[in-house]
Amino acid sequence: MGVSSEGFFSFHSFQYFSRMQALCRVARRLYSTQPPERAASALPKLAAAARDASAPMAVRERRERKRAYLKPPADSDLTPSEYSGYRRALAKGELMDRQGRDMTEAQWLDALNERRTRLRGLKVTDNHGEKELQVVGQRIYLPNIIFRMVRNHTPTGKPYNPYEATFRVPMSVTKTDVRSYLSAVYGVKTTYIRTANYFSPLYRRYNGAKATRSYRTYKRAIVGLVDPFYYPEAMEDMTAEDRKKRMEWLNEKFALDALKRWRRHELVRTSLSGSKNWRFTGHLRRDKILKAVARSRSRMLREVEDVKEELADKRAKGIPIFSDTKRGSKWREALLAN
Secondary structure, three states, rough: OOHHHHHHHHHHHHHHHHHHHHHHHHHHHHOOOOOOOOOOOOOHHHHHHHHHHHHOOHHHEEEEEEOHOOOOOOOOOHHHHHHHHHEEEEEEEEOOOOOOEEOOOHHHHHHHHHOOOOOEEEEEEEOEEEEEEEOOOOOOOOOOOOOOOEOOOOOOOOOOOOOOEEEEOOOOOOHHHHHHHHHHOOOOOOEEEEEEEEOOOOOOOOOOOOOOOHHHHHEEEEEEEOOOOOOOOOOHHHOOOHHHHHHHHHHHOOOOHHHHHHHHHHHHHHHHOOOOOOOOOOOOOOHHHHHHHHHHHHHHHHHHHHHHHHHHHHHHHHOOOOOOOOHHHHHHHHHHHO
């Protein structure tokens, strides 16, 4: 079957024209200055504002040093780094679909957040047009790691950030583990995770050797939240009535006062375990001990004065005084001592 020279030329001309059109489209994108129309992002405005406000100082200083044309517009949800990445991908033509349309900032940010919030051990599969999550990792039903939630560090005069949570986690836990743990166990959606390692200082032992304390070594994880979480109000920020109610509830549920008394008793018992005739009086502080000694001494002096008056009355009336009993000998010794 033969092909005419005209048909051969027409086919090659169409192929050459298609290639040139693709090259021109990429070339035009290299010089593009206007991004596509913006749309609403899936990340809430307050969560995005909390994310930007909680950025480290070094990151904020680096953003301020950027030139004006590299900074995102005021109504953009992208950070300066994300905006630079979006503009770079837009100029290279990596955001164009099959219809020749570019992704908007909101679509690109949603895709980026979806990639950031992917869970460890899960894989998205296509089951006849429906997306399903398939577990490809090892299932852990009873994780042996402890996440301790603490109050956020809030400077004086600054409002508390409800779109941020702070945890103390083991040193071996990664950011992906934190995201997977919070999502699988509590169903918490996260926007960002920042971690910092804290190491225990060196302490000198009794033999002169230096060592660390394991409970002073931990990792702090600051997690950005999509939905706000309000930490219970601090005791010092409450009114007197609310503080009293909180203490009554804590004592009812956890018996804090009884636990405090038991700790004090055990502390004194272990420190004075070798002494005889020891009993716990409930006083541990030095000022309270001195006050108790002063009260006991004043009570004894009052009793001595009462006995002296009693003896003087008996002598005046001519009543004989007997001192052969234990009580009489005790008061006699007290009188001689004074």
